[in-house]
Amino acid sequence: MNKPDGRLRVDDHARDAAGLTYVYPVVSRRAGGVSVGINLNPNNACNWRCVYCQVPELHRGGPPPIDLVQLEAELDGLLADIVRGDFMRERVPEGARRLNDVAFSGNGESTMSAEFPVAVELVGRVLERFGLVGRVKLVLITNGSQLYKPAVQAAVSAMAALGGEVWFKLDRAPQDGFSAVNQVQLKASSVRQHLAAAVARCPTWLQTCMFAVDGALPDEGALQAYLDYLSALLRDGITPHGVLLYGLARPSMQAEAPRLSAAPVEWMQALAARIEAIGLPVKLSP
Structure with missing residues (x-):
């Protein structure tokens, strides 16, 4: 939970921090400031179930219908408090009092929502009202599974026009x-096609979470397969902007939580160096 005084913390990304349904503020260690989250999955449903996921009571499925009028009102109100009100002084620690981004994140896969393309337009409209287009990023944090859909591809292109970014989950080499x-069946060719679709339409970062399971870190075979996959992407002209490499900052809320532990900082730094050696920038958040 957040502190009793209402201040936000980097180790707590509670979706109810502002008492709203679809919109929530967090202090993001990766963003280096305040991120306003858009939660299109308030029912805690996702088509994946990553073992490190911090969503409580996560279950399989898709999001409910989204009340777009309510979403716009919530975003408008929170941004007004952040940009024009006392939110930063009252709720945000010193050193993090900057609005960095608005991010489609939340409690499941945002692109599963039928309203996602309209929601992108809506967020763009609100950012325009506050003069924030080009000043703050619009981010889609995604597992990429729906990027075969023309409507999702068009929405990602619209994000690019708003100065957006895609953060595409790639935790291990797809096989x-x-x-x-x-915790999902994958087809390597589909992951590649979905990633290529994202890269072609919007600046795209790969998002990779590394951790130990039962005290064992990913072995050299798994690491080399991951690095080889990245090298093959670059060789074939599929060029992400870089890799967001991060570890466990907040506890998993899944059944596997007791088996997971953070990777040592030195191990993460060494992996970052190996990724950079093949030509991709790395933003490391151990």
């Missing part, structure tokens, strides 16, 4: 079969 990390 045909079951992913133990993401």
